[in-house]
Amino acid sequence: MSGIDAVKKIVETEAQARRIVDEASAKAQQIISESREQAERIRQEAIARAQQQREEILREAKSKAEAEALQSDKETEQVLNSYRKLSEERKSAAVSKAVELILNA
Amino acid sequence: MSESLEKLQTRILSDAKHKAEETIKDAQAKSQQILEDAKQRAQRESEEIIAKANVEAESIRRSILSSKVRVNRLRILDEKNRIVQDIIHGVEDRLSSISKSEQFEETAQRFVTEAVKAVDSDHPVVRIGFRDVSKRNLDGISRVFPKGGKLVIDEKPIDDLGGVVATDPEGRVVFNNTFKSRLERLDNQLLTLISSTVFGG
Numbered sequence: 001m002s003g004i005d006a007v008k009k010i011v012e013t014e015a016q017a018r019r020i021v022d023e024a025s026a027k028a029q030q031i032i033s034e035s036r037e038q039a040e041r042i043r044q045e046a047i048a049r050a051q052q053q054r055e056e057i058l059r060e061a062k063s064k065a066e067a068e069a070l071q072s073d074k075e076t077e078q079v080l081n082s083y084r085k086l087s088e089e090r091k092s093a094a095v096s097k098a099v100e101l102i103l104n105a
Numbered sequence: 106m107s108e109s110l111e112k113l114q115t116r117i118l119s120d121a122k123h124k125a126e127e128t129i130k131d132a133q134a135k136s137q138q139i140l141e142d143a144k145q146r147a148q149r150e151s152e153e154i155i156a157k158a159n160v161e162a163e164s165i166r167r168s169i170l171s172s173k174v175r176v177n178r179l180r181i182l183d184e185k186n187r188i189v190q191d192i193i194h195g196v197e198d199r200l201s202s203i204s205k206s207e208q209f210e211e212t213a214q215r216f217v218t219e220a221v222k223a224v225d226s227d228h229p230v231v232r233i234g235f236r237d238v239s240k241r242n243l244d245g246i247s248r249v250f251p252k253g254g255k256l257v258i259d260e261k262p263i264d265d266l267g268g269v270v271a272t273d274p275e276g277r278v279v280f281n282n283t284f285k286s287r288l289e290r291l292d293n294q295l296l297t298l299i300s301s302t303v304f305g306g
Contacts, residue, residue, distance in 0.1 A: 047151065053154075105287070
């Protein structure tokens with residue numbers, strides 16, 4: 001083999017080596033790029049799940065509070081009924097006492 | 106020569122493959138780290154969203170309940186007010202028809218005496234007016250009325266409900282002793298009395 005042929009062989013081999021390195025580099029870029037995309041998907045999916053959970057938490061809180069509010073309505077209705085009953089029972093006495101106050105104070 | 110060239114080629118390719126393997130390995134490690142970081146970040150962000158949602162949920166709950174409690178307190182206050190006003194109307198009815206009661210003469214005399222005393226004049230002018238009351242019903246007044254005074258009997262009840270108004274002759278000092286002004290003067294006591302009688306406490 002002549003010296004020129006040897007140099008040619010070396011040049012070819014180096015080119016082949018460069019290709020191997022370049023291909024690996026491109027593949028590495030692709031691996032990282034894909035993992036970044038997957039990372040973003042993981043994040044988006046997790047946030048979407050959390051948002052769903054948030055909606056559920058808010059819905060439950062509202063529903064629970066509305067149930068408690070209904071209880072407050074019932075209690076208020078009971079208080080109102082007791083006032084109306086007291087008023088019927090004691091109106092006459094209250095009028096008499098008030099008239100006495102106005103007449104004699 | 107040929108053998109050493111082959112060795113050199115093999116070495117060049119071997120170095121390149123080694124470098125390529127290292128590059129891929131580094132990329133895989135970096136990829137692993139990216140995914141791990143992403144999972145941790147996603148976990149953190151999710152936890153923040155849930156924590157905020159819990160705070161928001163408590164705020165919604167409080168808002169709904171406090172709004173309801175406020176509305177219901179107002180309903181109770183309205184009802185109490187309605188009951189008290191109903192009783193005050195009853196009191197006004199009773200006062201305006203006092204002329205039919207046995208208390209009337211004594212009450213009218215006392216109102217005149219109080220008014221005359223308040224005006225503190227030798228010649229007081231006293232207007233008196235109750236519903237369904239004529240001069241005949243007011244004979245007793247003359248017993249408590251000062252000699253220098255002037256008594257005016259209105260055919261209609263003064264201030265709607267009836268009562269007595271005294272002034273000095275010049276009209277500078279006026280004492281209003283009508284039921285309406287007594288109701289106004291005793292407003293606080295009246296509300297307390299009605300409230301404690303009906304609702305207790």
